[in-house]
Amino acid sequence: MTIRLDSTYSDGVAEKTREIIVETALRLFMERGYEATTMRAIAAEAGVSVGNAYYYFGSKEQLLQAYYDRANAAHEAACREVLAAERSFAGRLGGVLRAWVRISEPYHGFAAKFFKHAAEPGNPLSPFSADTAPARESAIALYRQVVNGSADRIDDELRAELPELLWLLWMGIVLFWVHDTSPGCARTYRLIDRVVPLVDRLVGLSHLPGIRGIAREVIDVVHELRA
Numbered sequence: 001m002t003i004r005l006d007s008t009y010s011d012g013v014a015e016k017t018r019e020i021i022v023e024t025a026l027r028l029f030m031e032r033g034y035e036a037t038t039m040r041a042i043a044a045e046a047g048v049s050v051g052n053a054y055y056y057f058g059s060k061e062q063l064l065q066a067y068y069d070r071a072n073a074a075h076e077a078a079c080r081e082v083l084a085a086e087r088s089f090a091g092r093l094g095g096v097l098r099a100w101v102r103i104s105e106p107y108h109g110f111a112a113k114f115f116k117h118a119a120e121p122g123n124p125l126s127p128f129s130a131d132t133a134p135a136r137e138s139a140i141a142l143y144r145q146v147v148n149g150s151a152d153r154i155d156d157e158l159r160a161e162l163p164e165l166l167w168l169l170w171m172g173i174v175l176f177w178v179h180d181t182s183p184g185c186a187r188t189y190r191l192i193d194r195v196v197p198l199v200d201r202l203v204g205l206s207h208l209p210g211i212r213g214i215a216r217e218v219i220d221v222v223h224e225l226r227a
Contacts, residue, residue, distance in 0.1 A: 018056050021046045022070065025063040030110040034060070034117060061124045061131070064114070068135035071104065076142055078103050089150040090200035096146055097170065097192045101177060101185055108177070108185065115178050127171060140167045155206035157216070162203070169199065 024046040028037045039060060043053035057063045075096075082095030104111070117125050124131035144163040147154065154162065173195075177188045 014056075017048065017052070018066070021048065021053055021056055022063060022066045025057075025060070026067060026107070026110065029114065030107075034114040064125055065131065065135070067107075068132060069138070071107075072135055072138045072142075074103050075100050076138075079142065079145075083145055083149055087149070087151040088200075089146070089152040089154070089203060090196050092146045092150055093143075093166065093199065094192060094196040096142065097173060097196065098189060100170070101173075101188050101192070104177070105185065111178050136167070139170070140164055143167050143170070152200075152204060153207055154203055158203070158206045166199075169195070 021042065025037070025042045028042060028045060032041075037060070039053055039057075040050050042060075042063070043050045046053065057066065078099040079096050082099065083092060086092050086095055114125070117123055118127065120126065123129065126132065127136060140163050143166040146166065147159055147162045173188065173191060176191055177185060180188045182188075
């Protein structure tokens with residue numbers, strides 16, 4: 001007699017196995033450090049064969065890519081309430097930035113350990129690499145929601161470029177957060193509370209003739225860097 005497994009069941013088992021491997025890898029990265037943790041150790045702790053671990057993730061870098069994807073999904077979910085209720089640009093941006101710090105708290109120690117790898121030019125873990133493009137685009141899409149859902153007046157050309165500019169701002173805040181040793185990352189929250197009103201003021205003035213020229217120059221710089 002042939003027993004045929006239901007595809008939904010099989011997909012569920014595969015997804016659960018992936019989650020176990022990712023959770024185990026993140027725990028070991030935090031406990032032992034990224035460099036000292038091997039795929040063999042991850043497989044052993046996760047209760048799967050080394051071959052099975054490599055079947056789902058070809059490298060430790062791919063495991064961190066999965067972490068990026070998971071973090072983006074968690075961040076988007078954490079922002080739904082504030083984006084649904086808040087119409088002001090400052091309220092939306094501040095809520096999104098603060099939500100990221102809040103959900104990332106469990107990984108604060110881990111981030112400091114692997115950041116040196118992500119900061120290396122050409123490293124696949126870099127937030128600017130081709131490998132992290134899906135995670136990067138997902139994050140920019142969230143800031144596009146911040147901009148498009150705002151009731152504030154924003155210069156049209158700046159509006160189109162603003163999501164990527166906000167993502168770059170977020171990258172700066174992430175760097176600050178990595179090195180923030182204050183209790184509960186209080187200094188990072190303070191930085192957000194100080195920076196958001198300044199960004200809001202600049203964006204709010206972007207439609208004025210004098211400021212519009214400066215906004216064009218900023219956009220040109222971004223275009224040049226992107227190229």
